[in-house]
Amino acid sequence: MMGLSASEINTRPKDPPLFRRFTSTGLLDRTDTLALAQLPWSKQSLAPHDRFEANQSFSIVAAGILCRENRTPEGRRQLLGMILPGDVCNYSLVTGLKPMTTQVAMVRSTVLTTDLDRLTALIELRPRILSALLAHLTIDNAMTEELVLSLGCRSALERMAHFLCEIDYRLGRMGLSENHQFTFSLTQAELGHYLGLSAVHVNRTLQELRRRKLISTQGSRVALTDIGGLKAVGGFSPAYLTGTPAFAHRLGAA
Amino acid sequence: MMGLSASEINTRPKDPPLFRRFTSTGLLDRTDTLALAQLPWSKQSLAPHDRFEANQSFSIVAAGILCRENRTPEGRRQLLGMILPGDVCNYSLVTGLKPMTTQVAMVRSTVLTTDLDRLTALIELRPRILSALLAHLTIDNAMTEELVLSLGCRSALERMAHFLCEIDYRLGRMGLSENHQFTFSLTQAELGHYLGLSAVHVNRTLQELRRRKLISTQGSRVALTDIGGLKAVGGFSPAYLTGTPAFAHRLGAA
């Protein structure tokens, strides 16, 4: 257990950008962020395929990629959401319900965890933190809805293009994508589990995107070489990733 | 504007079951429900295809069916969720963000709306109401995730079977389905927009379910004649529709 060092609190690119997503909502000010950072966080390392469970705590991804997943009774697997650095793993604190889905590390990842009681106490002092959590929860849900749109309405090529745009955007705002280039090491089978496609078809879809000069790849390094074209193919627009405040809401602001 | 009559507060089958879903979480007691019912609710009637927007208020469906929907930039339509009697239309009060999706009445519907300020004030007095809202929000999100599972992993027949089981379950707990028979008057095209299928294929899928004696229909009346078989085909299990409390959570319980 430790508080976070100054460099980890820093929310500019290149520094560990832990709370950048929180500040990016505009709902937290610097003092909120500092107060959050000074909670006692414990760091946990996860190997690929490790389940992550944090029912009685609150966690944020510091590095790597987790996924929420679900399976049909027969065992077919569906990934429901990508949890990237800066994202909250577990909203039980807010929802009061057990998470209904499993979370799994897709690559080697590290997660920061803090105690629920302490965070609850902090929220009493700084209700904006609760607002920010609720905003994040809502945006995560909007991402799930966008996935429904992809699975229901878009072809394989469109889904993949849309997906890459989303990941680029989300990594970019955390300082983990530059010039639309980033490291992303899911297997094609895993991509398929997320996009509702077979591994073979993921492969062919990526080839088609390369053939059209929309992307290029080397190993786990991805470059979106024609971000405009990719957005056009995928019908991507990032509105759902930001959210717009409805009004000053006063829940818990007593 | 009016408070609700005694019969509308009643949460047993056959009486207007407005707050049955709230009590069903086990998070509200009778005094909470009464307090909710005594807020000034205004009733609104919606015709099919009417948009419903309630950003600055809080609404519950009293009768009919609304859907959240979203469209690709090219205009392809995807329904994201079915909002049935007893369901909350709008969680802006809780999330603090503008809803990111449109809501549309699928059939003639009525919606009850109350003022945000009054509800907020009531929540200060009765924080369990906030807990209940958060639980509902979480369950709605779990339904979206189950839709992702359907779209990503299940065949047309499985999706349809699963869908019918879910609707039966949800209507049933509100007293609107008996013996697995209920009235449900969406067009096949609309079902397709929800399940990610073409209208033609929806038709063939329903025929196949009838041929297997799993369902029967007369007009908008649906009977699940072999609920066990239907659940087996769809891989349906209602766990995601109830949620399990994680712990007594104290947000706002100050």
Place this chain on the structure above:
DNA sequence: CGTTAGCTTGAAATCTGTCAATGATTGTGG
């Protein structure tokens, strides 16, 4: 009673999945 929306049917086209085999890459232990 006519009109319109919705339902049903068939045939053909398309997309995506499955199967099976072959390369390429990565990580590990010697």
Place this chain on the structure above:
DNA sequence: CCACAATCATTGACAGATTTCAAGCTAACG
């Protein structure tokens, strides 16, 4: 540092599910 094993990516041929198109039918509604 190399060799090996295991995982992952790629390819081709084929099968299957679903869409599209087009037409006819039915039922609800003014």
